[in-house]
Amino acid sequence: MQQMQTDVLIIGAGAVGTGIARDLALRGVSSVVVERGDINSGASGGNHGLLHSGGRYVAGDVHSARECREENELLKRLAPQCIEECGGLYVAVAGDDERYIADFPGWCEAAGIQTQSVAPADARSMEPALSENLIAAYTLPDASLDPFRLSLENLAHAKALAGSTLLTRTAVDGFELDRGRIARVHLKDMARGETRTVEASQVINAAGAWAGRVAGLVNSRVGTSIPLLCSQGTLLVTHDRLSERVIHRLRPPGDGDILVPGGTVSILGTTSVTIPDPDLARPSVREVDVNLTNGAEMAPILASTRYVRAYCGVRPLLADDGSSEADRDGRSASRGFLLFDHENVGLGNFCSVVGGKLTTYRLMAEQTVDLVCGRLGNSTACRTREVPLPVMDACSWTEPGRSAKVWVMGHASDDEILCECELVSASAVDGLLQDCRDIFPDPDLQLLGKRSRIGKGACQGAFCGLRVASHLYDTGALSSRRGLGAMRVFFQERFKGQRPILWGAQMVQSELAEALHCGLLGLEFPAPESPEVELSHE
Amino acid sequence: MNDMMQCDLAIIGTGIAGMAAAVFAANRGLSVVQAGSTGALAYTSGVFDVLGALPSETAGGRPTVVRKPFAAMADLFRIEPGHPYAGVPAEEIRAAFAEVSAFLADIGLPYQTGGDDNYRLPTPAGTVKHSWCVPETALAGCLALESGKPALIVALHGLKGFSSRQIAANLAEVWPGLQPVSVPMPGHTGGELYPEQAARMLETASARKALAEVVAPHVRGVEAVGFPAVLGMHRPGDVTRDLAERLGVPVFEIPTMPPGVPGIRLKEAFESALPERGVALFCQQKMSGIVPEPADPFVLRITGQPVEREVRAAKVLLCSGRFLGGGLAARQDLGIVETVFDLAVRQPESRSGWHRQDYFDPRGHPVHRTGLAVDQQFRPLAKDGRPVHPGLHAAGSILAHQDWIRMKCGAGVAIATAYKAVEALRRGR
Ligand SMILES: Cc1cc2nc3c(=O)[nH]c(=O)nc-3n(C[C@H](O)[C@H](O)[C@H](O)COP(=O)(O)OP(=O)(O)OC[C@H]3O[C@@H](n4cnc5c(N)ncnc54)[C@H](O)[C@@H]3O)c2cc1C
Numbered sequence: 001m002q003q004m005q006t007d008v009l010i011i012g013a014g015a016v017g018t019g020i021a022r023d024l025a026l027r028g029v030s031s032v033v034v035e036r037g038d039i040n041s042g043a044s045g046g047n048h049g050l051l052h053s054g055g056r057y058v059a060g061d062v063h064s065a066r067e068c069r070e071e072n073e074l075l076k077r078l079a080p081q082c083i084e085e086c087g088g089l090y091v092a093v094a095g096d097d098e099r100y101i102a103d104f105p106g107w108c109e110a111a112g113i114q115t116q117s118v119a120p121a122d123a124r125s126m127e128p129a130l131s132e133n134l135i136a137a138y139t140l141p142d143a144s145l146d147p148f149r150l151s152l153e154n155l156a157h158a159k160a161l162a163g164s165t166l167l168t169r170t171a172v173d174g175f176e177l178d179r180g181r182i183a184r185v186h187l188k189d190m191a192r193g194e195t196r197t198v199e200a201s202q203v204i205n206a207a208g209a210w211a212g213r214v215a216g217l218v219n220s221r222v223g224t225s226i227p228l229l230c231s232q233g234t235l236l237v238t239h240d241r242l243s244e245r246v247i248h249r250l251r252p253p254g255d256g257d258i259l260v261p262g263g264t265v266s267i268l269g270t271t272s273v274t275i276p277d278p279d280l281a282r283p284s285v286r287e288v289d290v291n292l293t294n295g296a297e298m299a300p301i302l303a304s305t306r307y308v309r310a311y312c313g314v315r316p317l318l319a320d321d322g323s324s325e326a327d328r329d330g331r332s333a334s335r336g337f338l339l340f341d342h343e344n345v346g347l348g349n350f351c352s353v354v355g356g357k358l359t360t361y362r363l364m365a366e367q368t369v370d371l372v373c374g375r376l377g378n379s380t381a382c383r384t385r386e387v388p389l390p391v392m393d394a395c396s397w398t399e400p401g402r403s404a405k406v407w408v409m410g411h412a413s414d415d416e417i418l419c420e421c422e423l424v425s426a427s428a429v430d431g432l433l434q435d436c437r438d439i440f441p442d443p444d445l446q447l448l449g450k451r452s453r454i455g456k457g458a459c460q461g462a463f464c465g466l467r468v469a470s471h472l473y474d475t476g477a478l479s480s481r482r483g484l485g486a487m488r489v490f491f492q493e494r495f496k497g498q499r500p501i502l503w504g505a506q507m508v509q510s511e512l513a514e515a516l517h518c519g520l521l522g523l524e525f526p527a528p529e530s531p532e533v534e535l536s537h538e
Numbered sequence: 539m540n541d542m543m544q545c546d547l548a549i550i551g552t553g554i555a556g557m558a559a560a561v562f563a564a565n566r567g568l569s570v571v572q573a574g575s576t577g578a579l580a581y582t583s584g585v586f587d588v589l590g591a592l593p594s595e596t597a598g599g600r601p602t603v604v605r606k607p608f609a610a611m612a613d614l615f616r617i618e619p620g621h622p623y624a625g626v627p628a629e630e631i632r633a634a635f636a637e638v639s640a641f642l643a644d645i646g647l648p649y650q651t652g653g654d655d656n657y658r659l660p661t662p663a664g665t666v667k668h669s670w671c672v673p674e675t676a677l678a679g680c681l682a683l684e685s686g687k688p689a690l691i692v693a694l695h696g697l698k699g700f701s702s703r704q705i706a707a708n709l710a711e712v713w714p715g716l717q718p719v720s721v722p723m724p725g726h727t728g729g730e731l732y733p734e735q736a737a738r739m740l741e742t743a744s745a746r747k748a749l750a751e752v753v754a755p756h757v758r759g760v761e762a763v764g765f766p767a768v769l770g771m772h773r774p775g776d777v778t779r780d781l782a783e784r785l786g787v788p789v790f791e792i793p794t795m796p797p798g799v800p801g802i803r804l805k806e807a808f809e810s811a812l813p814e815r816g817v818a819l820f821c822q823q824k825m826s827g828i829v830p831e832p833a834d835p836f837v838l839r840i841t842g843q844p845v846e847r848e849v850r851a852a853k854v855l856l857c858s859g860r861f862l863g864g865g866l867a868a869r870q871d872l873g874i875v876e877t878v879f880d881l882a883v884r885q886p887e888s889r890s891g892w893h894r895q896d897y898f899d900p901r902g903h904p905v906h907r908t909g910l911a912v913d914q915q916f917r918p919l920a921k922d923g924r925p926v927h928p929g930l931h932a933a934g935s936i937l938a939h940q941d942w943i944r945m946k947c948g949a950g951v952a953i954a955t956a957y958k959a960v961e962a963l964r965r966g967r
Contacts, residue, residue, distance in 0.1 A: 282895065284890070285888075285889050285890040286890070289870075292870070414696065414728040414729045416696065416698055416729075416730050417730070418698065463699070463795065466662075466663065466699050466795060467698045467699040467795075469663075469701075469704065470662075470698070470699050470700060470701035470704050471698075471701070473701040473703040473704035473707060474693075474701045474703055474704075474720065476703075478704070478707070479703070479707055480707055481707065481708050481710075481711075483704065483707070483708070484663065484664070484665070484708055487663070488898065491897055491898075492896070492897045492898060495897035496895075496897075499893045499895070502868065502892065502893060502905075503868040503869060503870040503889070504867070504868060504869070504870065507861050507868040507905075508861045508862055511860060511861045511862050511906075511943075512581060512796070512862055514897075514903075514906075514943050515581070515796075515862070515943050516795065516796060517897075518898070518943050518944055519583075519942070519943040519944075519946065519948065520583050520661055520667065520793065520796075521661050521662075521663045521665050521667075522591070522661070522665050522666070522667060522946075523663070523665070523898065524601060524898040524899075524900060524944065525591075525600070525601060525603070525665075526600065
C-alpha cells in the first residue's frame with residue numbers, strides 16, 4: 001500500500017475544493033486534492049453558470065443576496081477570463097405577482113444591488129426573444145461564468161505556487177482516528193481498485209452533496225453529522241444562443257425561470273427535486289417539460305427551439321436542523337453556507353464546508369482556509385481578494401465559441417478537426433493530453449471532454465468520440481482494448497443528457513448515432529465477440 | 539398543374555426498401571413513380587444484414603450474437619412475435635435478396651451472401667460485425683478473419699476516424715497477426731482526406747499504382763491487405779482486383795464512419811440504374827397527399843426543386859423510413875407521428891418510455907420498435923385494426939416491432955418486406 005503525506009488534504013475538486021487549494025497556495029500551503037471523479041464532477045459541473053447579482057435572493061434571503069453581490073463584483077475584476085459580463089434582465093409577464101414586482105427595486109437597494117427599470121417595449125427590443133406579454137423589466141449586473149475554466153485555473157495556479165496536486169478518480173473511503181485526530185485517510189483508486197493512505201495535518205471536506213457521506217465515514221461513534229438536503233436541478237442546453245443577457249423571471253424562484261447565455265449556446269433551468277442520494281441524479285423527461293413550459297412564458301421561442309442536451313446537478317443545501325417534512329423543499333432552504341469545525345466532537349484537524357453557491361465559492365474557500373491556517377499556526381492573511389487569477393492558455397478549449405476562433409487563428413494546414421461541431425483539432429487534443437500527462441497516465445475521452453468542448457456540439461460526441469479515439473490510437477496514447485471501454489463510457493455519459501431532449505432534429509441525430517455505435521460497431525456487446533455470448537442455432 | 543403522371547405504383551421513399559421495391563416492381567412490369575431524399579441511403583454501411591443479434595429480454599442479460607440468421611428466426615419470433623419477418627418465410631427472404639443482388643451485380647456492385655451463416659466483418663473500431671450479405675470488396679477480409687490469416691491493415695493519413703492501430707489492437711485476440719500501417723495517400727497534398735475524394739482518386743490506374751508502391755514494402759508475411767472502404771466509386775471490384783494484383787495478395791475494404799463510400803455507391807448506382815428500367819425517379823423530392831376513399835386512386839404531389847408534379851397512382855408503397863429518413867417524426871407535444879399520411883403509430887404511452895436509462899441497455903430502446911402495424915399484405919392498420927386503404931402498403935424500417943439497430947436486420951427487413959409488399963399489391967391489382 002502506497003503512503004503519502006501532505007499539509008492539507010482536500011476532499012472534492014469542485015469549485016470550492018479547487019478554490020481552497022488556490023487560497024492555501026497563496027498563503028504558502030501546499031495541498032493534495034482528492035476527487036472521486038474528475039474536476040467538477042459534482043454540482044460545479046452541473047450548474048447554471050450564472051454569476052448571480054443577488055437579485056434572485058433579495059426577497060427571501062438578504063444575507064445571501066449581499067454575498068452574491070460582493071463576490072460578483074470581485075470575480076468580475078479578478079477572473080475576467082472566466083466571465084462574460086453580459087448583464088441580466090429580470091422580467092415579469094402578465095399574471096405575475098404585482099406586489100413582488102413593485103417591491104423588487106427596494107429589496108435590491110437594501111442588498112446594495114444596482115437595478116434599473118426598463119420599459120417593456122425597450123426590453124423587447126434589447127432581447128427580441130422575450131414575450132409580448134411583458135409587464136415589467138429591470139436590468140441587474142448578472143453575468144455568465146464558466147465553471148470548468150474557473151476550477152481548472154484555480155488548480156493550475158495552486159500547482160504553480162505551491163506544487164499542490166490533484167488525484168482524480170480517487171475516492172476517500174475511510175479515516176483512521178488517533179487521540180482526537182484524523183491520523184490517516186484511506187483512498188481508493190476508482191479505476192484500478194488499489195488503495196493507499198495519506199497523512200495530512202488538516203483534512204477539509206468539500207465534497208458538496210456528498211459531504212454528509214464523507215463526514216459519516218469519519219466515525220459513526222463520534223457522530224459528525226451534517227444535515228444535507230440533496231436537491232436535483234435539471235438544465236437544458238439550446239442549439240443556439242437565444243439572448244444577449246441573462247433573462248430572469250421576476251418572481252419568487254421557481255422552475256424554468258432563468259435563461260443564461262454561455263458563448264454560442266443558452267442554458268435554461270432549473271428544477272428542484274429532492275432526491276435521496278446524489279449518485280442517483282439524472283435529468284428526467286418530466287423536468288425537461290416543466291422547464292420548457294415555464295421558460296416559454298417569458299421567452300416563447302423556448303417552446304420550439306432545438307435543444308442538444310440536458311444535464312443536472314445536485315445542490316448541497318442545508319436542511320434546517322431537525323428538518324421536518326415541511327422543510328424538505330429545496331426552494332425554501334437557505335443558499336447560505338456553513339463551515340463545520342467539528343470541534344464539538346473533539347476533532348481538531350477536520351472541517352466541512354457545505355451549501356453556498358458557485359458565485360460564493362471564493363468566500364467559502366476564504367473562511368475555510370482561515371480556520372485551517374489558524375489550526376496550522378499559519379497567520380498569513382487571505383489574498384484571493386486582490387490577486388488576479390492567472391490566465392491559462394490550455395483552457396481556451398473549454399470555452400463555447402472560442403475554440404473556433406483559436407483554431408482559425410493558428411492552425412497548421414494538416415491539423416485535422418476531430419470535433420467538427422466545436423472545431424477542436426488534433427493538435428489541441430495532443431496539447432490537452434500533454435498538459436495532464438502527470439495526472440492521467442492512461443487518457444480517456446471523458447477527460448478530454450472535461451477540458452475541451454469535445455462532444456458538446458450538436459452531435460453530442462457521436463462522431464468525434466470515434467475520431468478522437470482513433471487519433472489516440474494513432475498517436476500511441478491508447479494501445480489496447482481499453483479504448484473500446486473508454487468509448488462506451490463516453491457515449492453512455494453523453495446519452496444521459498440526450499435522453500430527456502430527444503425529439504425533432506435531435507432525435508434524428510441520435511438515431512444516426514445509435515446506428516453507428518450499435519448498428520455498425522456493436523458497442524452494446526459488453527465484450528464484443530466473446531465466445532459465450534454467441535449462439536450458433538445449430 | 540398540367541404535368542399529371544399516371545402509374546400502377548407510387549413509391550414514397552428512396553432508402554434501401556424503396557429502391558428494392560422499385561427493382562421488384564419494375565421486374566414485374568409495374569409502372570412506377572418514386573420520390574424521396576436519398577440522404578439516408580448514403581449513411582448505410584453498404585453491408586446488408588438479415589439478422590445479426592438477438593436482444594436480451596432482461597435488463598441484466600446480454601444480447602446474443604447470431605451466427606446462423608435463418609436458424610435463429612424461431613428465437614427471434616419468441617422474443618418479438620410481431621417482427622416483420624414473421625410474415626416472410628426464409629425462402630422468400632433469400633429469393634428477395636437474390637433478386638436485389640442480381641440487380642446490383644448487373645450495375646457493378648456485386649454482393650455475396652453467406653449461405654446458412656453470417657459473415658464476420660471487421661469494423662473501423664476493431665469490433666466484429668455479423669452480417670449475411672456483404673459487398674464482394676469486403677469478402678477477403680471476412681475470409682481472412684475467419685481463418686485467422688495474418689493481414690495488413692492500411693490507414694491513410696488525413697482520413698479521420700480510421701486508425702489501423704485501433705483495429706489491430708482491438709482485434710488482436712480474435713485475429714492474431716494483424717499488422718497496422720499508416721501511409722500518405724499519393725497525390726494528396728496533406729490536410730484532411732475525405733473518403734469520397736480518395737475513392738474518386740483511386741479510379742485512375744496511376745493513383746492505384748502509386749498507392750500500391752507505398753503499401754508494397756509493408757506487405758511482408760501477410761496474406762491479405764485491408765483498406766478503408768475507399769477503393770473506387772463506380773467499379774470498386776476492378777479497383778480492388780487491380781490493387782490485389784499489384785500487391786500480390788487479396789485486398790479488402792473495411793467500412794468507414796457514415797457517410798461512407800459504400801453507401802454513396804449504392805445511392806449513385808440506384809439513381810442511375812432505376813430510370814433505365816423505366817422507373818420515374820425523383821430524387822431529393824417529397825411526395826405527399828391524403829388517403830383517398832377506399833375505391834379511389836391516390837392523387838399525390840411531388841414537390842421540391844426543380845419539378846412539381848402530380849401523380850395518380852392505383853397503389854402506394856410507403857417506404858419513408860424512420861426519423862433519419864423522415865417517415866417518422868418525434869414531437870415533444872404529440873408523440874411519434876407518421877409524416878406523410880398521419881397514420882397510426884404503435885408507440886409507448888409517453889415520451890418517458892421512448893428510451894431506457896442506459897444507452898447500451900441490452901434490450902434496446904422501445905422507440906426503435908415503434909412504427910406502423912400492418913396486416914399480412916403489409917397494409918398499415920388504423921387504430922381499429924383495419925387496413926387504412928386497400929391500396930396502401932408499407933415496407934422497411936417504418937414498420938413496428940423491429941429494432942434494426944440492435945437486431946442488425948436493417949437491409950433484411952427493407953428488402954424482405956419490400957418484396958412481400960410488391961408481391962401482395964401486384965396480386966391485388
Ligand atoms: C442545477 C443547479 C444550478 C445551479 N446554478 C448556480 C448558478 O447559476 N450560480 C451559482 O452561483 N451557483 C449555482 N448552483 C450552485 C453551485 O453549483 C454549487 O454551490 C457549487 O458548485 C458547489 O461546489 P462544491 O465544490 O461545494 O461542490 P461539488 O462541485 O459538488 O464538488 C464536490 C466534489 O466532491 C467529490 N467527492 C464526493 N465524495 C467524494 C469522496 N468520498 N472522495 C473524493 N471526492 C469526493 C465529488 O465527486 C465532487 O466533484 C447551482 C447548483 C445546481 C445543482
